[in-house]
Amino acid sequence: MLLAIDPKDGVAIYEQICRQVKFAIAAQAFLPGETVPSVRELSRTLAINPNTVARAYRDLQTEGVLVPIRGTGLAVADDADKLCRSERAKLIRQRIRQAFNEARHSQLDADQLKKLVEEELGRITTEAGKK
Amino acid sequence: MLLAIDPKDGVAIYEQICRQVKFAIAAQAFLPGETVPSVRELSRTLAINPNTVARAYRDLQTEGVLVPIRGTGLAVADDADKLCRSERAKLIRQRIRQAFNEARHSQLDADQLKKLVEEELGRITTEAGKK
Amino acid sequence: MLLAIDPKDGVAIYEQICRQVKFAIAAQAFLPGETVPSVRELSRTLAINPNTVARAYRDLQTEGVLVPIRGTGLAVADDADKLCRSERAKLIRQRIRQAFNEARHSQLDADQLKKLVEEELGRITTEAGKK
Amino acid sequence: MLLAIDPKDGVAIYEQICRQVKFAIAAQAFLPGETVPSVRELSRTLAINPNTVARAYRDLQTEGVLVPIRGTGLAVADDADKLCRSERAKLIRQRIRQAFNEARHSQLDADQLKKLVEEELGRITTEAGKK
DNA sequence: GTGGTCTAGACCACG
DNA sequence: GTGGTCTAGACCACC
Numbered sequence: 001m002l003l004a005i006d007p008k009d010g011v012a013i014y015e016q017i018c019r020q021v022k023f024a025i026a027a028q029a030f031l032p033g034e035t036v037p038s039v040r041e042l043s044r045t046l047a048i049n050p051n052t053v054a055r056a057y058r059d060l061q062t063e064g065v066l067v068p069i070r071g072t073g074l075a076v077a078d079d080a081d082k083l084c085r086s087e088r089a090k091l092i093r094q095r096i097r098q099a100f101n102e103a104r105h106s107q108l109d110a111d112q113l114k115k116l117v118e119e120e121l122g123r124i125t126t127e128a129g130k131k
Numbered sequence: 132m133l134l135a136i137d138p139k140d141g142v143a144i145y146e147q148i149c150r151q152v153k154f155a156i157a158a159q160a161f162l163p164g165e166t167v168p169s170v171r172e173l174s175r176t177l178a179i180n181p182n183t184v185a186r187a188y189r190d191l192q193t194e195g196v197l198v199p200i201r202g203t204g205l206a207v208a209d210d211a212d213k214l215c216r217s218e219r220a221k222l223i224r225q226r227i228r229q230a231f232n233e234a235r236h237s238q239l240d241a242d243q244l245k246k247l248v249e250e251e252l253g254r255i256t257t258e259a260g261k262k
Numbered sequence: 263m264l265l266a267i268d269p270k271d272g273v274a275i276y277e278q279i280c281r282q283v284k285f286a287i288a289a290q291a292f293l294p295g296e297t298v299p300s301v302r303e304l305s306r307t308l309a310i311n312p313n314t315v316a317r318a319y320r321d322l323q324t325e326g327v328l329v330p331i332r333g334t335g336l337a338v339a340d341d342a343d344k345l346c347r348s349e350r351a352k353l354i355r356q357r358i359r360q361a362f363n364e365a366r367h368s369q370l371d372a373d374q375l376k377k378l379v380e381e382e383l384g385r386i387t388t389e390a391g392k393k
Numbered sequence: 394m395l396l397a398i399d400p401k402d403g404v405a406i407y408e409q410i411c412r413q414v415k416f417a418i419a420a421q422a423f424l425p426g427e428t429v430p431s432v433r434e435l436s437r438t439l440a441i442n443p444n445t446v447a448r449a450y451r452d453l454q455t456e457g458v459l460v461p462i463r464g465t466g467l468a469v470a471d472d473a474d475k476l477c478r479s480e481r482a483k484l485i486r487q488r489i490r491q492a493f494n495e496a497r498h499s500q501l502d503a504d505q506l507k508k509l510v511e512e513e514l515g516r517i518t519t520e521a522g523k524k
Numbered sequence: 525g526t527g528g529t530c531t532a533g534a535c536c537a538c539g
Numbered sequence: 540g541t542g543g544t545c546t547a548g549a550c551c552a553c554c
Contacts, residue, residue, distance in 0.1 A: 012544060023237045038526065049546045054527075062455065067270055071311075071526055071554030092234045093247055099226035100255045105154075110256045116224055117252060124231045125241050138462055143538065180464075180539045274553060311554050355509055357492035362517045365485045368416045372518050378486055383510060386493045387503045405529060431541065442531045447542075464539035464541055 002029075005046050013048060017056035019091075022065060025076055026084040035073040036066065133160075136177050144179055148187035153196060156207055157215035166204045167197065267308050275310055279318035284327060287338055288346035297335045298328065395422075398439050406441060410449035412484075415458060418469055419477035428466040429459065 003020045005013055024030050036042075039057060043050040057074055060066040065084060066074045077083075103113050134151045136144060155161050167173075170188060174181040188205055191197040196214065197205045208214070234244050265282045267275060286292050298304075301319060305312040319336055322328040327345060328336045339345070365375050396413045398406055417423050429435075432450060436443040450467055453459040458477060459467045470476075496506050 007545095014544080026237070040526085051547085052545060055544090057527085068527065069269055069554095070274065071552085073526055088237055088239065089243075089247075092230070092237065092239060092244070093251070095230035095233060096227075096248060096251050097254075099223065099230050100251055102226060103223045104255050112220075113223075114252060114256070116220075117227060117248060120224070120227050120231050121245060121248060123228075124235050125245070138465075139460055143463065145538080183539055186539090276553080314554060317553090351505075351509075354492065354496045354506075355513070357495060358489075358510060358513050359516075361485070361488040361492050362513050364488060366517050368419070368481055368485065370481065370485060375485075376514060376518070378482075379489060379510060379514060382486070382489050382493055383507060385490075386497050387507070400530095407529080433541085444532085445530060448529090450542085461542065462539095464537085466541055 003042075003046065005048065007048070013052050014056040014059065017042075017046075017053060018059050021056070021060060022084040023088060025065065025080050026088045028081065030076050032076045032078050032080055035069070035075050038073055134173075134177060136179065138179070144183050145187040145190065148173075148177075148184065149190050152187070152191060153215045154219065156196065156211050157219050159212060161207050163207045163209050163211055166200065166206045169204055265304075265308060267310065269310070275314050276318040276321065279304075279308075279315065280321055283318070283322060284346045285350065287327065287342050288350050290343060292338050294338045294340045294342055297331065297337045300335055396435075396439065398441065400441070406445050407449040407452065410435075410439075410446060411452050414449070414453060415477040416481060418458065418473050419481045421474065423469050425469045425471050425473055428462070428468045431466055 003017065003024075005016050005020075007013060009016060021030070021036065030036060036057070037045070039050050039053045043053045046053070057066060061068065061074070063083075064077055065080045067077050069075050100113070104110075134148065134155075136147050136151075138144060140147065152161070152167065161167065167188075168176070170181055170184045174184045177184070188197060192199065192205070194214075195208055196211045198208045200206050231244070235241075265279065265286075267278050267282075269275060271278065283292070283298065292298065298319075299307070301312055301315045305315045308315070319328060323330065323336070325345075326339055327342045329339045331337050362375070362379075366372075396410065396417075398409050398413075400406060402409065414423070414429065423429060429450070430438065432443050432446045436446045439446070450459060454461065454467070456476075457470055458473045460470050462468050493506070
């Protein structure tokens with residue numbers, strides 16, 4: 001279970017947990033039906049307060065990603081993998097669209113933007129290749 | 132002076148003001164040497180708390196975008212236009228890099244990402260063309 | 263012995279067992295004097311924790327629905343069928359009263375409520391007729 | 394602002410708050426655009442912990458009933474009244490259907506059920522009349 | 525052991 | 540003043 005939490009990231013810890021759990025499910029690191037680490041265990045692992053983990057898990061439940069099994073723990077919902085994958089795509093697209101909109105709105109020249117994007121895109125893909 | 136403030140945007144109001152003033156300067160809607168609306172006037176116009184406008188202007192002063200003119204108000208700094216344009220570029224590059232990093236970190240396939248980016252890029256440039 | 267247990271139902275499993283056993287007795291699927299399945303057997307059949315079955319049976323004993331027969335197991339009490347039927351009626355009346363109270367308390371118009379009730383009542387009786 | 398909270402009702406306090414706020418909005422005791430009592434104020438009024446109120450309000454936000462106004466408070470969303478009215482109806486119908494289903498499932502005689510319902514319905518309407 | 529709820533009190537950004 | 544987040548620790552029902 002690899003969750004990288006940064007307490008001073010600016011974004012709330014419980015949101016980091018939510019996002020990473022969803023991404024882990026999307027990447028099939030957690031399979032539907034499996035239980036996720038217990039609130040207490042994860043809170044120990046990440047050295048954060050159990051309430052914070054509980055809140056993240058609660059949000060994941062209201063989103064339908066996790067389902068409670070009484071006295072046993074929280075399990076990944078049956079269709080959570082599809083749900084998480086589609087949401088992951090949506091989130092990423094949203095971020096990109098937002099960045100581009102901002103660029104356009106600031107009257108940045110279209111060619112400059114295109115060039116910039118290709119630079120960054122190249123940077124990412126080569127890094128991914130190295131890995 | 133056209134500033135579109137949305138109190139329900141989630142983004143802090145003072146940040147919206149900062150950003151829009153800087154973009155207005157970058158787009159040469161305000162020229163270096165010109166004075167910006169007074170705190171009281173702008174707070175009336177936008178129907179928001181004067182403290183909020185004051186805070187925005189304070190931040191803009193620390194960034195060197197605005198300079199106080201004794202007995203007159205706040206004026207756009209001499210090199211503010213260049214400064215704003217370069218910062219705009221930096222901001223945009225940062226956003227794009229951030230979005231791409233997030234995408235990569237979520238184990239999204241590189242080709243999918245590339246395709247997605249090109250889609251959105253096309254969408255933006257055609258829209259810009261229409262405009 | 264047909265007991266449909268749903269671990270994800272939200273209702274506690276031991277309560278589901280209690281309720282279904284009592285309803286089975288009320289419907290004369292179990293007759294007074296008959297023995298019910300042993301804790302170990304039922305727990306295997308339903309694939310749930312033996313403690314949970316034991317707790318359900320314990321509750322049924324305190325309610326006087328089941329009586330222990332030394333060396334043999336648990337048997338349906340002599341008057342359990344009447345007891346279960348009357349309790350069933352009480353439970354149902356309670357639920358209905360509760361639902362109506364809630365409706366009234368929510369300031370729903372009395373006529374609307376009446377209409378709604380008759381709709382649902384019709385739905386139930388026709389379904390029962392079909393069956 | 395009349396919210397009747399019963400700490401030992403069995404249902405969680407935060408849920409009682411949620412339901413009552415929604416019902417209050419449905420009954421137009423709160424109008425869209427108005428702010429609801431602040432977390433701290435309501436927690437004082439009800440003599441409960443602010444966190445509990447905050448949790449209720451948070452749930453109402455995720456449901457789209459309340460919207461945050463930074464530094465000012467929480468306001469009733471524009472279409473919250475319709476949303477709450479329809480949900481109120483749905484909730485009540487659900488409860489009634491559930492009670493009836495349970496009745497049917499327990500093989501209660503249809504005529505008995507009908508008689509029982511009419512008794513209770515009469516009880517409610519006469520009480521409402523008195524009020 | 526599990527999650528769920530509640531209390532208490534702290535700190536932060538925002539207006 | 541407002542809500543948002545986090546920590547700490549308690550109690551409960553359930554398995």
